[in-house]
Each structure stands twice: as C-alpha cells, then as structure tokens.
Amino acid sequence: MNRSSTHRFSLALLACLVTTVVSCGKAGPPPAGKSEFDVANRKIGSDDQGVAHGNNENAKAMAQAFSDLMGVADKAAFKGHKKRLVSLTGEKFVTYCHQNGDKVAFLVHVPQLKNYKGEVRDSLIELCWLVANQIVEDQGGGQFKQVGVGLRGSLMYGGLAIGPLGSEDPKTENAGAVDDDKLYPFFVSAETSEQKETKVKKELVK
Numbered sequence: 718m719n720r721s722s723t724h725r726f727s728l729a730l731l732a733c734l735v736t737t738v739v740s741c742g743k744a745g746p747p748p749a750g751k752s753e754f755d756v757a758n759r760k761i762g763s764d765d766q767g768v769a770h771g772n773n774e775n776a777k778a779m780a781q782a783f784s785d786l787m788g789v790a791d792k793a794a795f796k797g798h799k800k801r802l803v804s805l806t807g808e809k810f811v812t813y814c815h816q817n818g819d820k821v822a823f824l825v826h827v828p829q830l831k832n833y834k835g836e837v838r839d840s841l842i843e844l845c846w847l848v849a850n851q852i853v854e855d856q857g858g859g860q861f862k863q864v865g866v867g868l869r870g871s872l873m874y875g876g877l878a879i880g881p882l883g884s885e886d887p888k889t890e891n892a893g894a895v896d897d898d899k900l901y902p903f904f905v906s907a908e909t910s911e912q913k914e915t916k917v918k919k920e921l922v923k
Contacts, residue, residue: 750901753815754824757904758897761811761826761869771814775856776821780814782852783823787812790844795837815904821857822865822903823849830870838876838891842868846878846887853882865903 760770769781787810811826825845827833833841849866861882868876873894880887890899 748898748901750904751898753904753906754897754901757813757815757824758869760813761824763826764809764811768809768811769814770812772816776814776816779816779821779852779856780812780823782856783814783825783848784810784812786848786852787825787845790848791841794840794844795833816861817903817906819860819862820865820903821853821861821863822867822900824867824900825869827868827870827876830868830875833875835891839889842866842876842878842889842891845876846880846889849878850883857882863903865900867897867900 757770757772760766768784769777771777771780788808791810808828810828813824815822815824823845827841830838845866845868846864849864853861853864864878864880864882864887866878867874874897875891875893875895877890877895877897877899878887879889879899
C-alpha cells in the first residue's frame with residue numbers, strides 16, 4: 718500500500734470513527750410516557766388557561782377540587798412563611814390530573830415553591846398527598862389503586878409522592894430539583910384488549 722492509499726485509508730477510518738461517535742451521542746426515543754407527561758406539564762406553567770386541567774372531564778373536576786382545597790389548606794397550614802412575590806400562577810395551585818387505567822397523577826404548580834424549604838416542604842408534600850388521596854377516594858369511583866403527586870415550581874419539580882391509594886407511607890422526594898421521570902409511568906397509555914389481541918396474533922404469525 719503506497720503513501721497515498723494509506724492516507725486515504727486513514728481518512729476513511731477517521732470518518733467512520735467520527736460517524737460512530739456522533740451516532741452514539743444521538744438521543745434515542747423518549748422514555749415511555751414522557752411525551753404525554755410533557756404535554757400535561759406545559760398546561761400548568763401559569764393560570765392563563767385556568768387552574769384545573771385533565772385528560773377527561775372527571776380528571777378536570779378532580780384537578781379543580783385539588784386546587785381549591787390546597788388553596789385553603791396552604792393558607793391555614795403555612796401562614797406567614799412565604800414572601801409575597803409575583804407568582805406565575807396568581808397564588809393559585811394550578812393542577813393537571815391524569816387518569817390512566819388504575820393510576821392517577823396530579824401535577825401541581827405550587828406558587829413560590831422555592832420558599833418552602835426543608836421540613837416545611839416535607840409537610841407540604843405530605844399535605845398534598847393527603848388531599849390528593851381524599852379526592853381520589855371521594856371522586857375516583859373505586860377505579861384507582863396507584864397515586865402520584867408532583868410538585869413543581871416555576872420550572873423544576875421539587876417534590877414527589879408516589880404510592881398505593883390510601884398509603885400512609887408513600888415514596889417521597891424533596892430536593893431543589895427532583896427527577897420527574899418517576900411520574901412517566903402514570904402517563905404510559907394502557908393497551909386496550911383489542912390492541913393486546915392484535916399483538917398476540919402478530920406474534921403467532923411470526
């Protein structure tokens with residue numbers, strides 16, 4: 718192999734390596750449920766379109782009940798601890814409720830969440846969990862077994878509570894920024910019986 722051929726081979730090998738590195742760096746498909754979660758999350762950025770949202774009418778009613786109850790409970794439980802600043806939600810708990818099979822999730826924009834710190838935020842998460850469970854028990858019609866609550870500030874989520882309906886010990890997280898991917902399973906579309914049957918038939922044909 719002469720010098721020219723060696724040079725061309727080296728360039729080709731380098732191009733191949735660069736392509737491989739770039740391909741590996743590309744993001745794969747989003748996790749299941751993320752796209753649906755993102756759509757819901759955008760609904761609670763402000764109160765411009767109201768304070769209650771959901772993926773069906775019953776879900777919207779549950780979101781409205783949550784927003785109303787938390788507005789009252791927050792003032793009673795945490796009176797005087799928040800600095801009065803401009804709020805994107807007009808001091809309201811803008812809420813999205815998502816019902817999916819036996820799962821139900823509440824995404825909540827908490828006004829001035831950053832001012833709830835440490836044990837105060839722990840108490841807020843516990844209060845939101847109790848309120849969400851009460852609403853699901855009252856209005857869920859016995860359909861739901863798993864509950865998720867995500868508390869968001871202006872941009873980031875800072876609190877989570879996830880567990881079986883009625884649990885006194887849900888899994889909770891409290892941080893300046895918590896990973897919201899734990900809420901994605903609540904947004905994964907459940908397969909209908911027809912879809913499952915079609916999938917089984919396709920597998921049998923293979």
